[in-house]
Amino acid sequence: MIYILIKLIHIFSVFIYGGFLFTDNLFLSKMKNDLEKEEHAKIREYFMKYVRLVVPKALVVAVVSGIYLFFVNFGTIEETGLTNFQIILGIKGFLGLWLGLRGVLQVFFGIQPLVFKSHLVPFILVIIIIFLSQLMFTI
Numbered sequence: 001m002i003y004i005l006i007k008l009i010h011i012f013s014v015f016i017y018g019g020f021l022f023t024d025n026l027f028l029s030k031m032k033n034d035l036e037k038e039e040h041a042k043i044r045e046y047f048m049k050y051v052r053l054v055v056p057k058a059l060v061v062a063v064v065s066g067i068y069l070f071f072v073n074f075g076t077i078e079e080t081g082l083t084n085f086q087i088i089l090g091i092k093g094f095l096g097l098w099l100g101l102r103g104v105l106q107v108f109f110g111i112q113p114l115v116f117k118s119h120l121v122p123f124i125l126v127i128i129i130i131f132l133s134q135l136m137f138t139i
Protein backbone atom coordinates (compact mmCIF):
# COMPACT_ATOMS: atom_id res chain seq x y z
CA MET A 1 0.00 0.00 0.00
CA ILE A 2 2.82 2.41 0.96
CA TYR A 3 4.61 1.45 -2.26
CA ILE A 4 1.57 2.29 -4.41
CA LEU A 5 1.12 5.58 -2.57
CA ILE A 6 4.74 6.61 -3.14
CA LYS A 7 4.61 5.49 -6.75
CA LEU A 8 1.50 7.65 -7.26
CA ILE A 9 3.29 10.59 -5.62
CA HIS A 10 6.22 9.94 -8.00
CA ILE A 11 3.95 9.88 -11.04
CA PHE A 12 2.04 13.03 -10.08
CA SER A 13 5.15 15.04 -9.21
CA VAL A 14 6.72 13.93 -12.50
CA PHE A 15 3.51 15.06 -14.22
CA ILE A 16 3.85 18.54 -12.74
CA TYR A 17 7.56 18.88 -13.53
CA GLY A 18 7.34 17.25 -16.98
CA GLY A 19 4.07 19.04 -17.73
CA PHE A 20 5.74 22.40 -17.21
CA LEU A 21 8.62 21.43 -19.52
CA PHE A 22 6.18 20.30 -22.22
CA THR A 23 4.14 23.52 -21.89
CA ASP A 24 7.24 25.70 -21.90
CA ASN A 25 8.96 24.07 -24.86
CA LEU A 26 5.94 23.37 -27.04
CA PHE A 27 3.79 26.45 -26.39
CA LEU A 28 5.24 29.23 -24.24
CA SER A 29 8.47 29.42 -26.22
CA LYS A 30 6.38 30.31 -29.29
CA MET A 31 4.99 33.46 -27.62
CA LYS A 32 8.12 35.42 -28.42
CA ASN A 33 7.33 35.14 -32.13
CA ASP A 34 4.17 37.23 -31.63
CA LEU A 35 5.12 39.63 -28.84
CA GLU A 36 7.45 42.58 -28.44
CA LYS A 37 10.65 41.71 -26.53
CA GLU A 38 9.69 43.68 -23.41
CA GLU A 39 6.11 42.49 -23.48
CA HIS A 40 7.29 38.89 -23.80
CA ALA A 41 9.75 39.25 -20.91
CA LYS A 42 6.99 40.70 -18.71
CA ILE A 43 4.44 38.00 -19.52
CA ARG A 44 6.98 35.22 -19.14
CA GLU A 45 8.11 36.55 -15.77
CA TYR A 46 4.50 36.70 -14.64
CA PHE A 47 4.03 33.06 -15.62
CA MET A 48 7.33 31.99 -14.07
CA LYS A 49 6.36 33.63 -10.78
CA TYR A 50 3.73 30.91 -10.31
CA VAL A 51 5.88 28.19 -11.85
CA ARG A 52 8.59 28.84 -9.24
CA LEU A 53 6.09 28.33 -6.43
CA VAL A 54 5.26 24.76 -7.44
CA VAL A 55 7.52 23.15 -10.06
CA PRO A 56 10.87 23.06 -8.16
CA LYS A 57 9.11 21.48 -5.18
CA ALA A 58 7.51 18.88 -7.47
CA LEU A 59 10.99 18.05 -8.79
CA VAL A 60 12.29 17.51 -5.26
CA VAL A 61 9.31 15.25 -4.50
CA ALA A 62 9.96 13.31 -7.74
CA VAL A 63 13.59 12.73 -6.75
CA VAL A 64 12.87 11.76 -3.11
CA SER A 65 10.03 9.39 -4.06
CA GLY A 66 12.22 8.06 -6.92
CA ILE A 67 15.01 7.22 -4.46
CA TYR A 68 12.53 5.21 -2.36
CA LEU A 69 11.25 3.36 -5.46
CA PHE A 70 14.84 2.76 -6.52
CA PHE A 71 15.80 1.02 -3.29
CA VAL A 72 12.71 -1.18 -3.35
CA ASN A 73 13.18 -2.17 -7.01
CA PHE A 74 16.94 -2.39 -7.57
CA GLY A 75 17.53 -5.67 -5.73
CA THR A 76 20.91 -7.26 -5.06
CA ILE A 77 23.74 -7.39 -7.58
CA GLU A 78 24.44 -11.04 -8.47
CA GLU A 79 27.89 -12.46 -9.24
CA THR A 80 26.93 -12.51 -12.93
CA GLY A 81 26.78 -8.69 -12.80
CA LEU A 82 24.06 -6.15 -13.27
CA THR A 83 20.83 -7.22 -14.98
CA ASN A 84 19.45 -5.18 -17.90
CA PHE A 85 16.77 -3.90 -15.54
CA GLN A 86 19.39 -2.69 -13.04
CA ILE A 87 21.44 -1.00 -15.77
CA ILE A 88 18.47 0.87 -17.23
CA LEU A 89 17.11 1.77 -13.80
CA GLY A 90 20.59 3.01 -12.87
CA ILE A 91 20.73 5.25 -15.97
CA LYS A 92 17.19 6.50 -15.32
CA GLY A 93 17.96 7.22 -11.67
CA PHE A 94 21.22 9.00 -12.58
CA LEU A 95 19.49 11.26 -15.13
CA GLY A 96 16.67 11.98 -12.65
CA LEU A 97 19.14 12.80 -9.88
CA TRP A 98 21.10 15.09 -12.21
CA LEU A 99 17.94 16.98 -13.14
CA GLY A 100 17.02 17.19 -9.46
CA LEU A 101 20.45 18.41 -8.37
CA ARG A 102 20.55 20.95 -11.15
CA GLY A 103 17.06 22.25 -10.32
CA VAL A 104 17.70 22.47 -6.58
CA LEU A 105 21.04 24.27 -7.03
CA GLN A 106 19.50 26.76 -9.42
CA VAL A 107 16.21 27.50 -7.69
CA PHE A 108 17.02 27.15 -4.01
CA PHE A 109 20.69 28.24 -4.00
CA GLY A 110 20.84 30.56 -7.02
CA ILE A 111 23.73 28.54 -8.53
CA GLN A 112 23.59 28.56 -12.31
CA PRO A 113 22.69 25.26 -13.99
CA LEU A 114 25.29 22.59 -14.57
CA VAL A 115 26.20 22.21 -18.23
CA PHE A 116 22.96 23.42 -19.85
CA LYS A 117 20.90 26.57 -19.45
CA SER A 118 17.74 26.39 -21.54
CA HIS A 119 14.71 24.25 -20.73
CA LEU A 120 15.22 22.23 -23.91
CA VAL A 121 17.77 19.79 -22.45
CA PRO A 122 15.69 18.97 -19.32
CA PHE A 123 12.73 18.49 -21.67
CA ILE A 124 14.67 15.99 -23.78
CA LEU A 125 16.01 14.27 -20.64
CA VAL A 126 12.50 13.90 -19.22
CA ILE A 127 11.36 12.26 -22.46
CA ILE A 128 14.33 9.88 -22.30
CA ILE A 129 13.63 9.13 -18.59
CA ILE A 130 9.98 8.33 -19.37
CA PHE A 131 11.06 5.97 -22.18
CA LEU A 132 13.58 4.28 -19.85
CA SER A 133 10.95 3.94 -17.10
CA GLN A 134 8.78 1.90 -19.46
CA LEU A 135 11.64 0.01 -21.10
CA MET A 136 13.36 -1.16 -17.90
CA PHE A 137 10.67 -3.66 -16.89
CA THR A 138 10.38 -5.25 -20.35
CA ILE A 139 13.96 -5.52 -21.61
Ligand code: HEM
Binding pocket: 007, 010, 011, 014, 017, 018, 062, 063, 065, 066, 067, 068, 069, 070, 071, 073, 089, 092, 093, 094, 095, 096, 097, 099, 100, 126, 129, 130, 133, 134
Ligand atom coordinates in the same frame (compact mmCIF):
# COMPACT_ATOMS: atom_id res chain seq x y z
C1 HEM B 1 12.55 14.18 -13.16
C2 HEM B 1 12.94 13.00 -12.91
C3 HEM B 1 12.10 11.74 -13.08
C4 HEM B 1 11.13 11.44 -14.00
C5 HEM B 1 10.61 12.31 -15.15
C6 HEM B 1 10.66 10.10 -13.70
C7 HEM B 1 9.65 9.44 -14.40
C8 HEM B 1 9.14 8.20 -14.06
C9 HEM B 1 8.03 7.54 -14.72
C10 HEM B 1 7.22 8.13 -15.88
C11 HEM B 1 7.88 6.33 -14.13
C12 HEM B 1 6.91 5.23 -14.57
C13 HEM B 1 5.74 5.03 -13.68
C14 HEM B 1 4.90 3.88 -14.19
O1 HEM B 1 5.04 3.46 -15.34
O2 HEM B 1 4.06 3.39 -13.45
C15 HEM B 1 8.88 6.20 -13.10
C16 HEM B 1 9.06 5.09 -12.29
C17 HEM B 1 10.16 4.91 -11.48
N1 HEM B 1 11.12 5.86 -11.15
FE1 HEM B 1 11.18 7.74 -11.81
N2 HEM B 1 11.37 9.62 -12.62
C18 HEM B 1 12.26 10.58 -12.22
C19 HEM B 1 13.18 10.51 -11.20
C20 HEM B 1 13.54 9.32 -10.59
C21 HEM B 1 14.68 9.13 -9.72
C22 HEM B 1 15.68 10.23 -9.35
C23 HEM B 1 14.69 7.81 -9.35
C24 HEM B 1 15.66 7.05 -8.50
C25 HEM B 1 16.81 7.47 -8.03
C26 HEM B 1 13.53 7.17 -9.96
C27 HEM B 1 13.18 5.85 -9.81
C28 HEM B 1 12.05 5.25 -10.34
C29 HEM B 1 11.69 3.85 -10.14
C30 HEM B 1 12.45 2.82 -9.33
C31 HEM B 1 10.49 3.64 -10.84
C32 HEM B 1 9.71 2.31 -10.99
C33 HEM B 1 8.53 2.28 -10.06
C34 HEM B 1 7.57 1.15 -10.42
O3 HEM B 1 7.18 1.01 -11.58
O4 HEM B 1 7.19 0.41 -9.52
N3 HEM B 1 12.85 8.13 -10.70
N4 HEM B 1 9.63 7.37 -13.07
